[in-house]
Amino acid sequence: VPMQFFILLVGVMVFVFYQFNSAPLHFNPKSKQAIENSSYTSQYQALEAEQQQLFNDKQRIIATYLETNSDKHAHYIALANESDTEIRNEAKVLIEKAAKETNQKIETNDKDYVFIHFILNHLPKGLIGLLLAVILSAAMSSTASELNALASTTTMDIFNRNTKREFNDKQLVGVSKLFTLGWGILAILIACVAHLADNLILLVNIIGSIFYGNVLGIFLLAFFFKFVKGRAVFIGALITQGIVIFGWWKDWMPFLWLNLFGCILVILITIVLQLIFNDNANNA
Numbered sequence: 091v092p093m094q095f096f097i098l099l100v101g102v103m104v105f106v107f108y109q110f111n112s113a114p115l116h117f118n119p120k121s122k123q124a125i126e127n128s129s130y131t132s133q134y135q136a137l138e139a140e141q142q143q144l145f146n147d148k149q150r151i152i153a154t155y156l157e158t159n160s161d162k163h164a165h166y167i168a169l170a171n172e173s174d175t176e177i178r179n180e181a182k183v184l185i186e187k188a189a190k191e192t193n194q195k196i197e198t199n200d201k202d203y204v205f206i207h208f209i210l211n212h213l214p215k216g217l218i219g220l221l222l223a224v225i226l227s228a229a230m231s232s233t234a235s236e237l238n239a240l241a242s243t244t245t246m247d248i249f250n251r252n253t254k255r256e257f258n259d260k261q262l263v264g265v266s267k268l269f270t271l272g273w274g275i276l277a278i279l280i281a282c283v284a285h286l287a288d289n290l291i292l293l294v295n296i297i298g299s300i301f302y303g304n305v306l307g308i309f310l311l312a313f314f315f316k317f318v319k320g321r322a323v324f325i326g327a328l329i330t331q332g333i334v335i336f337g338w339w340k341d342w343m344p345f346l347w348l349n350l351f352g353c354i355l356v357i358l359i360t361i362v363l364q365l366i367f368n369d370n371a372n373n374a
Contacts (some may be wrong), residue, residue, distance in 0.1 A: 097291060104208050109152065111212075115141050115178065117203035120196050121185045128188035134181065144170060175194055202291070205297050230272045237277070241270040303352025304330050310353065311360055318364045326360030 116122065117136050127136045148170040155163035182198040189196040209218055245266045248258065257265065304327055311318050334352045338345060 094345050096327050097295065100205070101291065104205060107208065109210070110149070112142065112145055115181045116185060116198075117200035118197060119203075120194075121188075121198070121200070124185060124188045124192050124194050128191045130184045130188050130191075134184050134188075137177055137184070141174065142259065144173055144177065148174075185207050205291075233277075237270050237273050237302070239274045240273045243265045244269045244273075295344050296338070297347040300334055300352075301331070303349040303354075304334065304356050306349070307353040307356035307360075311357060315357070315361065318360055322364040322367055324355050326363050329359050330356040 114122075115134070125131055148167065151163055151166045153171060154160075155167060164241060185196060185198050189198075213221065232373075245262055249265060249269070250262065307330070308323060308327055311323055330352055333355060334348055337343065337351065338348060343351065
């Protein structure tokens, strides 16, 4: 949940930055190259000029709004944002035509390029290298720890408990390596499919919202509800996860609220199950 908040905060700050600083008509640099090598250059440049004029007008409206805080100027800002979206959509149409003309495959959805453009064009060069090193280090560290944790849990809690044959430590290490390979392949397959989403950050937040609330609820149960046992928690978590996935599929609520929904739901279901189990044990 804190990570989701930080990601959303970064997105909001970048959005605010581009309210006061000029943004390119399309954030994917390959699209500009395709346009320059096509017959649509003049039309694209006309859209760029129109966007720049709109940005200048919007700056004056924002400055006036910050001084007066009037609803009328807030409405003008909203209209300017709508006009900007229309211009960008027209640019995407030109990019698609240019891609066909030049026989190139260009991604017109540039949402995943916004933060990259911000880093490359607005941060000091030394800080860019440091930021890339931090991102790569964090990615490798988190990936390694996740794969090791998944492999260890799978080996000890599922494989070792459900096999009649006894394995020594060396054999279990070998099995753990195989599970690490399996989980790694699964992660790669998911990453290969993830590029089909409109926005990777949005996809990460959706996947996180589906599972984070349940995990947070389990931790809260362990810390604050000492009377609940593992059996009730396990069954409650499975039921909750199924309900959360169904709720996301049926679009019961905005996906970020699934964090709170899953957390509260797993706590309530687990407590009810534990009370039922206690009552059955007393009757027996």
